[in-house]
Amino acid sequence: MKNNLCFPIALIGVIVSGCASMPQNPSLAEAQSRYDNARTNPMVTSLAAPELAIADYYLKKADHAFCEHASDDFVDHLAYLAKQQAAIAEQTATWKTAELLANSAAIKRNLARRLAKKAADEAARRRMLNKQHSADLHTIELAVAGVNP
């Protein structure tokens, strides 16, 4: 009776603990750490949620394979997929952020070009007015000199 209970109790233990008591596999630990980094980055959760969900899926597969005592090679393979997928999620967020930055910089540049043109026109108009003003002054000076030789 005691022996008969052993397996179900062990099984419950594994289910409850998620086989947390088992020694960690290094590639699985690396994948978990990479995934945690991605998951706690708000840019990744907001801009690359689907990619992150796939990483989570691979990580669970790897974890499950490890708990089921699959070969190290198989666990390493799944852990590698999880790790790379977490990197894909991070890179997707970096890419989208850079795209948003480029788009907003393009809008600013178009605006800046218009402002620069307006400023250049204004400067040219000012120079022309100054020149006209100088010419007028010169004419007046000549006229005054003519009246009072």
Next chain:
Amino acid sequence: MNKFYHLRPNQIMRSIGVASAIILTGCANIPAPKEQMIVSKTAISDAINAGGSEFAPRQLKIAQEKMNAAERAMADQDYLLAWQLAEQVQVDARLAALSALAAKAQKTADKLQEDNHALQQEIERNAQ
């Protein structure tokens, strides 16, 4: 936990069930991963088209080397190895493509910001 979490384990159990059966029993009759190989090759082409050769050469090279190894494994009829390598090529190539896209977008953003800075200086000069 959300609905997604509850749905996943069934799918995991199913795929793990198949994969574990293959791994644990050392079953010799693994089908040749022909479709996986095509998907992996496409992923490498996508990475090259995204500018991987210029912007993510190291990551692209890793993917290409694994692709060659997968081809060799197919020729040797080591389908389990071919299958794993083909799957890894897909994530490696996707990462190379995204790294290239990110680097290109960042370069564009930097160039535009430089232009903006120059224009800003021009506006200030003209305003004086």
